[in-house]
Structure formats: structure tokens, C-alpha cells
Amino acid sequence: MGKKNSKLKQDTIDRLTTDTYFTEKEIRQWHKGFLKDCPNGLLTEQGFIKIYKQFFPQGDPSKFASLVFRVFDENNDGSIEFEEFIRALSITSRGNLDEKLNWAFRLYDVDNDGFITRDEMYNIVDAIYQMVGQQPATEDENTPQKRVDKIFDQMDKNHDDRLTLEEFRDGSKADPRIVQALSLGGD
Incomplete structure (x- = not known):
């Protein structure tokens, strides 16, 4: 080439x-x-x-x-x-919050079907925990599964075990740690 x-x-x-x-x-x-x-x-x-x-x-x-x-x-x-x-x-x-959240949604939506499933969320959260090399200190988030359960409890408004872009955006704005965990939070 x-x-x-x-x-x-x-x-x-x-x-x-x-x-x-x-x-x-x-x-x-x-x-x-x-x-x-x-x-x-x-x-x-x-x-x-x-x-x-x-x-x-x-x-x-x-x-x-x-x-x-x-x-x-x-x-x-x-x-x-x-x-x-x-x-x-x-x-x-440098993107605004919505641009960052759209990008993060694409990251989480591994199969590109327009939804984030629990398995996809687990895949990313587990990867983040592996990357950081240590587990969070709080008891309710000390495993990837506990973190995923907490995220879905907060975001999955219709309880269908998958997140739409809107649910993800709204939930991320309510819990900015989602964005920060991806180092997308800006300054």
C-alpha cells in the first residue's frame, strides 16, 4: 500500500x-x-x-x-x-454531550441493532473493569454484573431488558458516571 x-x-x-x-x-x-x-x-x-x-x-x-x-x-x-x-x-x-452519548451508544450496541442488551452492556463493563485492573470499592458495583444490573435498574424504563438510544441518553444524563467511565466526559 x-x-x-x-x-x-x-x-x-x-x-x-x-x-x-x-x-x-x-x-x-x-x-x-x-x-x-x-x-x-x-x-x-x-x-x-x-x-x-x-x-x-x-x-x-x-x-x-x-x-x-x-x-x-x-x-x-x-x-x-x-x-x-x-x-x-x-x-x-470535543463533542457535545449528545454526540458523546450517541458515540458511546454505538460502542455498547455491539451488534448494531439499535438496542443495548444486558449481554452487550456486560461485555463493555467487563472490558472496562479489565482495563482499569481493579474493581470499584462500592459493594453494589464490585462486579461487572452488579454494575450492569444497577445500570439497567436505572435506565431500562420499560423493563424489556434492552436499552434504546433514548433510554441510554436519558439514563446517562441522570448518571454521568456512565460517560466518565468511558473517558468521554470532557473537562
């Missing part, structure tokens, strides 16, 4: 400054760093996991990183191109 995305075209930069919360200068800086880490212009899942391992040396972020990778890889081709990377980074770092 060679240097697939070694130089950003101006129309790409214009599109990204319109579609993201980054300036042209920031996009160029991020692109330079992206190419430094991914000379062929593609970030693989293994490379993505390696990055997460640098930030979470006490735990095992592999499962969580794979789940996040799936959301970053918008076209499902098995790699993250720079445009996918910068769009996801824009939402997770």
Missing part, C-alpha cells in the same frame, strides 16, 4: 474542518503524528490495542480497545484511516 495517506489533500482538510471540531492546523498536526505511528496510513486493531496498553499498564485493555476500534472503524474494513480516527477523536474529545 505504500504511503497511502502521506499528504492530506486540501479538500480532505476542508471536509474535516467542517465535519470535526479541529482547526486546519490541528488536523495537520494530528495527521503528522498519525503517520509517524502508522507510516502506511492505516491503524490496525493490534496497533490500537498497543496504544491502549501504554495508557493502562496496570490492567488489560485489549478487550475494551477492540470494542472501541470497532466504533472508530466506520467502514468496517479492519483498519482505521486518518479520517476515521480524527472524526472519532473529535467527538470523544
Whole structure:
């Protein structure tokens, strides 16, 4: 593949400054760093996991990183191109709360059917617990299953054992720890 995305075209930069919360200068800086880490212009899942391992040396972020990778890889081709990377980074770092919650919903909705099931929620919560490397101290959340049960008790308003985007958004706004747990909470 060679240097697939070694130089950003101006129309790409214009599109990204319109579609993201980054300036042209920031996009160029991020692109330079992206190419430094991914000379062929593609970030693989293994490379993505390696990055997460640098930030979470006490735990095992592999499962969580794979789940996040799936959301970053918008076209499902098995790699993250720079445009996918910068769009996801824009939402997770600078997006408004609804944008972050929509992104988080996509993360939790592993099978993309428009609902978060208990199993999907457990999958993410368990991955977060593995990544952090320690269990929360509170008794009612000291296992992934207890955390999932608590989340569903709070969010699943119609008690159908699955969360709609609306239930997820409303519940997350009522319990901001959902967003914070994903490091999507902003400053």
C-alpha cells in the first residue's frame, strides 16, 4: 500500500474542518503524528490495542480497545484511516454531550441493532473493569454484573431488558458516571 495517506489533500482538510471540531492546523498536526505511528496510513486493531496498553499498564485493555476500534472503524474494513480516527477523536474529545452519548451508544450496541442488551452492556463493563485492573470499592458495583444490573435498574424504563438510544441518553444524563467511565466526559 505504500504511503497511502502521506499528504492530506486540501479538500480532505476542508471536509474535516467542517465535519470535526479541529482547526486546519490541528488536523495537520494530528495527521503528522498519525503517520509517524502508522507510516502506511492505516491503524490496525493490534496497533490500537498497543496504544491502549501504554495508557493502562496496570490492567488489560485489549478487550475494551477492540470494542472501541470497532466504533472508530466506520467502514468496517479492519483498519482505521486518518479520517476515521480524527472524526472519532473529535467527538470523544470535543463533542457535545449528545454526540458523546450517541458515540458511546454505538460502542455498547455491539451488534448494531439499535438496542443495548444486558449481554452487550456486560461485555463493555467487563472490558472496562479489565482495563482499569481493579474493581470499584462500592459493594453494589464490585462486579461487572452488579454494575450492569444497577445500570439497567436505572435506565431500562420499560423493563424489556434492552436499552434504546433514548433510554441510554436519558439514563446517562441522570448518571454521568456512565460517560466518565468511558473517558468521554470532557473537562
